[in-house]
Amino acid sequence: MNISANNNNHGPRIKEVIITPIAIVDPPxxxxxxxxxxxxxxxxxxxxxxxxITGISEIPGNAAINEALESAGQMIIGKxxxxxxxxxxxxxxxxxxxxxxxxxxxxxxxxxxxxxxxSIEVACLDIIGKVIERPxxxxxxxxxxxxxxxxxxxxxxxxxxxxxLEFKTDEHATGWAKARQASAVNPAEMVEQAKAMCKExxxxxxxxxxxxxxxxxxxxxxxxxxxxxxPDIPLRIDPNGVWEVETAIKYGRMLKPIIEYLEDxxxxxxxxxxxxxxxxxxLATNMCTTSFDDIPNSIKVHSEDIIxxxxxxxxxxxxxxGLAAICETFGRDLSMHSNSHLGISLAAMVHLGAALPNLRYxxxxxxxxxxxxxxxxxxxxxxxxxxxxxxxxxxxxxxxxEALAALHQNYIDCGLTKRDDEIEMQKxxxxxxxxxxxx
Amino acid sequence: MNISANNNNHGPRIKEVIITPIAIVDPPxxxxxxxxxxxxxxxxxxxxxxxxITGISEIPGNAAINEALESAGQMIIGKxxxxxxxxxxxxxxxxxxxxxxxxxxxxxxxxxxxxxxxSIEVACLDIIGKVIERPxxxxxxxxxxxxxxxxxxxxxxxxxxxxxLEFKTDEHATGWAKARQASAVNPAEMVEQAKAMCKExxxxxxxxxxxxxxxxxxxxxxxxxxxxxxPDIPLRIDPNGVWEVETAIKYGRMLKPIIEYLEDxxxxxxxxxxxxxxxxxxLATNMCTTSFDDIPNSIKVHSEDIIxxxxxxxxxxxxxxGLAAICETFGRDLSMHSNSHLGISLAAMVHLGAALPNLRYxxxxxxxxxxxxxxxxxxxxxxxxxxxxxxxxxxxxxxxxEALAALHQNYIDCGLTKRDDEIEMQKxxxxxxxxxxxx
Numbered sequence: 001m002n003i004s005a006n007n008n009n010h011g012p013r014i015k016e017v018i019i020t021p022i023a024i025v026d027p028p029x030x031x032x033x034x035x036x037x038x039x040x041x042x043x044x045x046x047x048x049x050x051x052x053i054t055g056i057s058e059i060p061g062n063a064a065i066n067e068a069l070e071s072a073g074q075m076i077i078g079k080x081x082x083x084x085x086x087x088x089x090x091x092x093x094x095x096x097x098x099x100x101x102x103x104x105x106x107x108x109x110x111x112x113x114x115x116x117x118x119s120i121e122v123a124c125l126d127i128i129g130k131v132i133e134r135p136x137x138x139x140x141x142x143x144x145x146x147x148x149x150x151x152x153x154x155x156x157x158x159x160x161x162x163x164x165l166e167f168k169t170d171e172h173a174t175g176w177a178k179a180r181q182a183s184a185v186n187p188a189e190m191v192e193q194a195k196a197m198c199k200e201x202x203x204x205x206x207x208x209x210x211x212x213x214x215x216x217x218x219x220x221x222x223x224x225x226x227x228x229x230x231p232d233i234p235l236r237i238d239p240n241g242v243w244e245v246e247t248a249i250k251y252g253r254m255l256k257p258i259i260e261y262l263e264d265x266x267x268x269x270x271x272x273x274x275x276x277x278x279x280x281x282x283l284a285t286n287m288c289t290t291s292f293d294d295i296p297n298s299i300k301v302h303s304e305d306i307i308x309x310x311x312x313x314x315x316x317x318x319x320x321x322g323l324a325a326i327c328e329t330f331g332r333d334l335s336m337h338s339n340s341h342l343g344i345s346l347a348a349m350v351h352l353g354a355a356l357p358n359l360r361y362x363x364x365x366x367x368x369x370x371x372x373x374x375x376x377x378x379x380x381x382x383x384x385x386x387x388x389x390x391x392x393x394x395x396x397x398x399x400x401x402e403a404l405a406a407l408h409q410n411y412i413d414c415g416l417t418k419r420d421d422e423i424e425m426q427k428x429x430x431x432x433x434x435x436x437x438x439x
Numbered sequence: 440m441n442i443s444a445n446n447n448n449h450g451p452r453i454k455e456v457i458i459t460p461i462a463i464v465d466p467p468x469x470x471x472x473x474x475x476x477x478x479x480x481x482x483x484x485x486x487x488x489x490x491x492i493t494g495i496s497e498i499p500g501n502a503a504i505n506e507a508l509e510s511a512g513q514m515i516i517g518k519x520x521x522x523x524x525x526x527x528x529x530x531x532x533x534x535x536x537x538x539x540x541x542x543x544x545x546x547x548x549x550x551x552x553x554x555x556x557x558s559i560e561v562a563c564l565d566i567i568g569k570v571i572e573r574p575x576x577x578x579x580x581x582x583x584x585x586x587x588x589x590x591x592x593x594x595x596x597x598x599x600x601x602x603x604l605e606f607k608t609d610e611h612a613t614g615w616a617k618a619r620q621a622s623a624v625n626p627a628e629m630v631e632q633a634k635a636m637c638k639e640x641x642x643x644x645x646x647x648x649x650x651x652x653x654x655x656x657x658x659x660x661x662x663x664x665x666x667x668x669x670p671d672i673p674l675r676i677d678p679n680g681v682w683e684v685e686t687a688i689k690y691g692r693m694l695k696p697i698i699e700y701l702e703d704x705x706x707x708x709x710x711x712x713x714x715x716x717x718x719x720x721x722l723a724t725n726m727c728t729t730s731f732d733d734i735p736n737s738i739k740v741h742s743e744d745i746i747x748x749x750x751x752x753x754x755x756x757x758x759x760x761g762l763a764a765i766c767e768t769f770g771r772d773l774s775m776h777s778n779s780h781l782g783i784s785l786a787a788m789v790h791l792g793a794a795l796p797n798l799r800y801x802x803x804x805x806x807x808x809x810x811x812x813x814x815x816x817x818x819x820x821x822x823x824x825x826x827x828x829x830x831x832x833x834x835x836x837x838x839x840x841e842a843l844a845a846l847h848q849n850y851i852d853c854g855l856t857k858r859d860d861e862i863e864m865q866k867x868x869x870x871x872x873x874x875x876x877x878x
Contacts, residue, residue: 082577329735
C-alpha cells in the first residue's frame, strides 16, 4: 500500500543544512545527576532552500547528536520542506528503532532520532511559515492564547556565574543578573532566589528542582516558599526520580497541602503509579513517560496525570500535537519540560504552547538562567511570567550571526562534547557519584 | 491560563458561508438498517473569504445538521480560516457536550458537532491550500503515497437504479452502469456484481456489506467470492453489529481462513473484545469506537484492531491525524469508513489517506454506487483501485454550479429530510422492522 510518493514539482527545495554547535554560559546548578557545567551545549540548525529562505531550530547538543545531524542533513538535501511525513519516514528508516531505548537514566534525554527529526521539523516549519507569511502557531491550527505562561524554575546552587567565571560572581551585576549568581544551598537562600526571579519575570508558579539534598531539607524549602508566596502561587517539586517509593509517600503526604503537583518523585511507571494512588495528588513526568512507546503502559498503570512534553524529544511540534490529542483523549494534562536553552527553543515552545488545548499548567523554562542569546534583538521578554507569541512569519526569531560565531567559539574553547553533570559535581564534591535512586 | 487569543491583523477573513442541501441518486442497497432510499442526502458547504477565495466540503446531510450548520456558519463570519483551533473551541462551546451521545444505533453516525466542525475545517483547509498554493495533503505533513487504494464495496440489492427509476433499470446503460442496477440477492449474483465493479475500477480488495440475510447466506457469498477471486484479493465482511456474539464466533471461525478482517460483527466494545479474543482474527469497526470518547475503553478492552475512521464524524482531517497518532501509539491500524458520497468527500479522504502513516488496508468507498457529481470535470477516476491525490491547490476539486443547482432541486423534489432505511425497506418488505441485533 505504501507506494512511494513523488514530490510536487513546484515550491522550494532544501539546498543546504548547516549544523553549528554552540556553548552557552550556564551557572552551576545542582540537580540529582550532579552539577551543570559552566557551559551548556546546544546545536543550532539552519536549513536553507534553493530560493534562499532559511529556517532555524535549536536542540540540546552533543557530539553524537551533531554527527548524526550532519548525516541527516545530507539526506534531506533536495527535499521539499513541506514534505515532513516523507522526511520523518526517511530518518526513521536511518536512525529509527535502534535508538529507541537510548533515553538513559539521567534527567535529560539522549535519543537521536527524535532530537534530529525535531530539529529538522522545526526549521522546516520556520521555512513554511516564512513562505506562507504566517507564524508557526498557525501551522498547528492557530493560537488559543496570545501569551504562554511559564513557571519560575528554582535550583539549588553554589555561588557562581558559570562560563569563565565558573564559581565566581560578576561584581558589577545587578538585579536578577546578580541574584542568579548567588548561593542557594538552604531554604532561606532559595526564598531569595525565588523572590528575585519572580520580581524580574513576573512568574505566577514556582518549581523547585529537588533530588539534591536530604528530602527534609527540600521539604523545608517548599514550606519556606509557601510561607513567602502564599497559597495563590502554585508550587511544584521535582526530585528527578531519586526518591524511594516510601520516601515519596512520606514526603508527598507532607507536601500535599501546599503543592500543585509532584514531578517524578520516583523512577519508573509502576512506582509512579503506586505513589500517585497512595498520595492522590497530581503527578507529572518527563522521565517515566518520554516517548510514544511509553504511552500504552502509562495509560494502563496510570503512572502520571501530567505529561511534561518537550518537542525536542517527542519528535517535533506536530508530534507534540499528536501527544496533545492522546492526553485529551485519556484525560491527561500536558505541560512542558525544559533544559538550558536560548530563544529559538523558547519561541518554538511558545508557538506550540499557544496552540495546545487545555493548557492548565505554566510551562517549565531554564531561560532565566541563561544570559547568552543567539537571536537578533537579544533575549525574549517575559511579561507577568508569560511570553507573547512571536508574530512571525515562521518562528518569528532570526539568527544573530555575530552572536552565533561567538557562541560557536565558546564551544570550541570550552572543550565539552557532551553533558556530564557527575564530572562537574566532582569538582566541588570529590568522589561524588550519580545514583539512580538516592533516598 | 486560557487567555483568549486575538486574530492576527492580516490575511483573509470569512465573509460568507453557504449551505446547500443536495440529494444524489442512490440505488436500493440493502443493509442491516434496511434499504437505501432512491436519493442520499448530502450537504455542500462553501466558505467564502473577503478576498473571494472559496473553500468547499461535503458531509452527510439531514435537516437537523443543515439547521445547525446555518447557525455555525453565522458564528464564524469574520474569522481567519487559519484559526481552526479557535473555531473548534467556539463550536464546541455551542454544539459540544450535549450532542456527544447522539451517535444512534444505525450504521451511520448522527452527531452534530463533529460533522459541523469537519465540514468547516475541510472547507477552511481548502481555502488555506488555495491561499498558499499547496494541496491539502501538504497541510497534513505531505504525502507518503501518490495514490490511495480503495476496496470494492459490495451490497445486496434488489434490481433498481434508484433516483426516479427507483426499482427499475435504465435499459441503455452498459458496463458497470448496467451492473450497478442489477439484482444481487444471492451468492451468484453477488459474484457478478463484484466482477463488474472490479473490472471497472480495478479494486484489489473486496468488502461485503452484510447483516442483511441469514448469516449462512452471507458466508456462502464470501466463499463464492473467494472461489472467484482467489487468495490474492483480500476479503472483508461487515454485518453492522447485528450478529449475536455466538453467531459471530460460529461464522467467524468459518470465515477465518478466507478473510482479511471482520468488521463490526457484534454491537458494543465488550462484545467485540470477546469475539476478537475468541477468533484471533483482526476486527475492524466504525460502530463501536467512533469518537475520541470511545478510545479509552477501546484500548482497555481491545475491542478492535482496525479503526475505520471517517473525517466527517471524527471531527475533520487534523483530528483524524490525531487519531492516527493514537492508533500508531497503541498498535492499532487505521483505515476509512464511507457513506454514499460525491467527489468532494472523496478528494478529502484521498488527501488524508495520502498523509497517513502505516496505511495497510484499502479504504472503503460507496463512490462507485453514485452516478451524480458536483465537481467540475465530472467523476474522479480510479486506476487499479486507487485514486491519485489531486494536485491542488486545496482539495483540488471545484464546484460545478450547474450540477449543484440540479442536485439541490433534487433535494427539494425528493422530499427527504433525513436518512431512514427502515421506511424504505418497508416499501419492499411491508412491516419490516430494524433490529439492533438480529441473528
